[in-house]
């Protein structure tokens with residue numbers, strides 16, 4: 001995660017009534033993220049939106065992330081742009097409060113709970129400071145939504161298995177050996 005990232009919300013801005021507080025951030029991202037064994041080149045800042053609300057003494061934060069990268073097409077290896085979007089919800093829960101109340105709060109121990117509309121990660125915290133920094137969660141949502149592979153176009157012809165040239169750019173005219181069963185298997189995978 002870039003050290004200069006600051007994605008903090010002031011908890012005094014979050015209404016105690018349970019109404020959501022929304023704040024947007026533009027987080028700088030230069031260079032390359034290495035993930036899934038390949039290089040994702042950043043094409044601009046990361047746009048993050050945080051929607052935070054109190055639920056009792058806990059704070060539910062939905063972290064939405066939008067960013068653009070380029071990475072090699074998985075067929076022909078040419079650089080291909082990809083826009084990513086994703087969101088996750090985190091429930092910040094005081095470690096001490098449930099013990100003091102004598103409640104067994106299994107949510108915290110499980111690490112995630114099921115709410116009506118999906119999974120929520122439970123983050124135990126010792127105390128709430130005046131600010132809640134969500135940078136590491138923005139980073140997590142970003143990494144989880146990086147696609148493992150992209151193709152530059154649905155009809156990308158890929159690299160020639162004989163000479164290795166990009167068949168979108170050149171018609172190399174190589175003849176594949178139809179009698180070799182391994183090529184038949186490869187064609188089956190591509191189609």
Ligand SMILES: [Zn+2]
Nearest residue numbers: 073076152156
């Ligand atoms: Zn391609």
Ligand SMILES: [Zn+2]
Nearest residue numbers: 160163172174
């Ligand atoms: Zn060829």
